[in-house]
Amino acid sequence: MRRLELSKIIIYIILFLSTLTVLVPILNLLALSLTDPGKAHLMSGLDIWPKGLSFINYELLLSNPLITGSILNSVWITVAGTFLNLLLTSMAAYVLARTTFIGKKLVLLFLIVIMVFEPGLIPEYLLVKDLGLMNDLNALILYKAVNVYYLFILMRFFQDIPEEILEASRIDGAGHFRIYTWIILPLSKPGLATLGLFYGVFHWNEYFRATIYISEPAKWPLQVVLRQFVVRKDNTAIIGSQNDLFGGAVSFDFASLQAGTIILAIVPLLILYPFILKYYAKGALEGGVKD
Amino acid sequence: MKALRRMRKDWVIYAMLFFPLLYFVIFHVIPLYGMKLAFQDYRILGDHVWVGWKHFKVLFSSPAFGSVMENTIIISLMKIIFVFPIPIALSLLINEVRSSKYRKYVQSVVYLPHFLSWVVIAGIWISLLNPTDGGVNLIANLFGIPSVDYMTSKEHIRWVFVVSEIWRSAGWDSIIYLAAILKISPGLYEAAKIDGASRLQQMIYITLPHLYSTIVTVFILNLGFFMNAGFDQVFNFMNDSVISVVDILDTYVYRIGIGNGQFAYATAASLFKGTIGIVLILGTHFISKRISGKGVW
Known part of the structure; x- marks a missing residue:
């Protein structure tokens, strides 16, 4: 019974990581686009939350x-x-x-x-x-x-x-x-x-x-x-x-x-x-x- | 006479077919006929001149063609070996998820990249593979792997194709296997459970054998498009640093044809590719029909 649960957890984790490979890159771009241009250099490729929320990029675009x-x-x-x-x-x-x-x-x-x-x-x-x-x-x-x-x-x-x-x-x-x-x-x-x-x-x-x-x-x-x-x-x-x-x-x-x-x-x-x-x-x- | 009267009575039917068929004649039949340019020299003014197999002879003896063929075959083979099995594995994993909410979440997310344009996908991957702060290199650094500029690395770029193709298509392509799994009778699993079969054993001895014919069909249909090797992907991921290892037949036709204006020569290259494609598609159609009863059309 315990081993069965373990394999189930592993499957859930693998699938969760798969969804992260889709979500993180897109959320990262969204966060970067909403970040204050002055703070953009602080954003790494894995950040999914904007630093200093700003809509200036969309205003410019x-x-x-x-x-x-x-x-x-x-x-x-x-x-x-x-x-x-x-x-x-x-x-x-x-x-x-x-x-x-x-x-x-x-x-x-x-x-x-x-x-x-x-x-x-x-x-x-x-x-x-x-x-x-x-x-x-x-x-x-x-x-x-x-x-x-x-x-x-x-x-x-x-x-x-x-x-x-x-x-x-x-x-x-x-x-x-x-x-x-x-x-x-x-x-x-x-x-x-x-x-x-x-x-x-x-x-x-x-x-x-x-x-x-x-x-x-x-x-x-x-x-x-x-x-x-x-x-x-x-x-x-x-x-x-x-x-x-x-x-x-x-x-x-x-x-x-x-x-x-x-x-x-x-x-x-x-x-x-x-x-x-x-x-x-x-x-x-x-x-x-x-x- | 009778036929004529019937046709006159059915004029609405022909009227409704007129514009769709006109479209096919203009945008399919005329360009198909236009493929004869492969045997001509293109002239801006006056008639094109027939030159027989000249362009094909030049094509087959050019060193560029050899490397383009090699790239096409290698990239296609890599995709068949490394991309093709992933949706099958993914469908088996998704099938193990019992919570319908979690299942829906996973499916909704992994299908998404299929609907993004190749330009958007290239944009996402260029950012993801950025050597200074791209997500892939940041994670690799955690494991002590130094940063690499994958997009401009001849050693890595074909693997970038493989991985980004998995990212784009594995979710969507798992649908067809999930649908096949749903058709398996639940009674089989019940019986296996009573016999004490574990989930893994059920997967190996019940699910996989029932997927066999779907796997074979999809595999054969994929073979029909072997010469394509993914034009949009190569077109958008390509750059000068890696062109020698990624240039495939379709990008070659584009570059010499639209880019350099060598229309006749490019048409010859594209006719060569098209001919192999048709042989593959017809071949796979009949093989698939024989094996599973499902053809390309």
Whole structure:
């Protein structure tokens, strides 16, 4: 009995330490971003409580047009992108899951071929160039307007709606578009929420396409600014323009500002996290995909 | 004639499919067709000129390609050996937790990194591995290990990939195993308990064998993406000090293609990678279907 308890305690401790590896680095950045810049040098990489609470880093970041503009760009890409994703994906999913028509098998085969044959980066880049979408936020929305894997997941959600309901409305003379808008969509809220989170997280976190397609800093989404600032350590992009503005009146600490930018990029995910846990995990399992 | 009449009657269906299919044609089919650039010379004005296998010959004889292939294979192998087993172990540990509150806490926290962008993850790890006051070095110092600048160390950077990949994906990837564990009949454990089996014995003789087919399926599906080796991770963790040991096929294509504008040559490299990828994916799909009935699609 005693040995059994011991192994249980060890397991609890291992799992607790695992959660610390996730929590401590994030809390450390949060604490650093909330620390008075004058005391930032006192913060070590393991401190999770700010020294001399101060919001000056966020005041600086949120008064910087590059940061605020990039947040707006990210919000736009995420909202507009997810809306278009859901619209196109749900229409295709309804048609493919709940109707029969000539050519359906061909369309399904086409989608599987699309899944297997991923085009390379360069032809896509040249296409975006040819379409005149360089330096255009729409490129980031359009290049992944429908994700085939997600389409198949939504088809499974739509297939779960009982046939009798659709049959009843068909007898009432409802056409396909009416069934789609009045029956399928309202009855598939969990499925749409799941897909909305899949797509939303994808858009919010997207940085690579923005890196190669958007060269004008004013159009960068937050992830690209973050990459420039934190990963490429290009301080001038953010602070250089601000140096004069504050005229040295406010002392600032680069590491703290970097930490604050990382936190800004995480906050929306944390706000949505309860929903993510509720829908995303379930949807991913039911869809049988890993991403 | 009859078919035509039926299609006309179903026009709404085709209308609803129009934009989704138009998207796939523009952003998938056209770029797929555009891969023919691998056999051409790129011209800004006028038609591209067919050059046959020229770019592939240059590619296969270039020393950069050799080291890029080597890095891709080594990094992928390291991840399969050291990253792949962790979610399995984690699911077994989580399964031993009886308190549902503690279990929920652990799961909620370890899933989180999966939802962070690779830029954020790179930011977190750059700070964590900071040689002066990063958390990892502070803890290492406690054990008498001197500080190392892991991000710029050729010896360590691939291990940074392994560890940060575990940090990001182990929690999330344990879900699929936890779901498989939940499907095991509780009666089996009851019977084992009556026979006096310890928790460890139950884990080894009941849980693990029931996970076997899931493990094999996930392993095979992972093999299908072997040539990827984690582009986003390398792209964001890479710096000039370590580029020679971390440059993989995808980052190479990016650098010579988008960076240097050698579009045709980069397309050849990417077509080479894509071809291996398709062979692996189709191969693993059919193997997986045969073994477990579950395919890639």
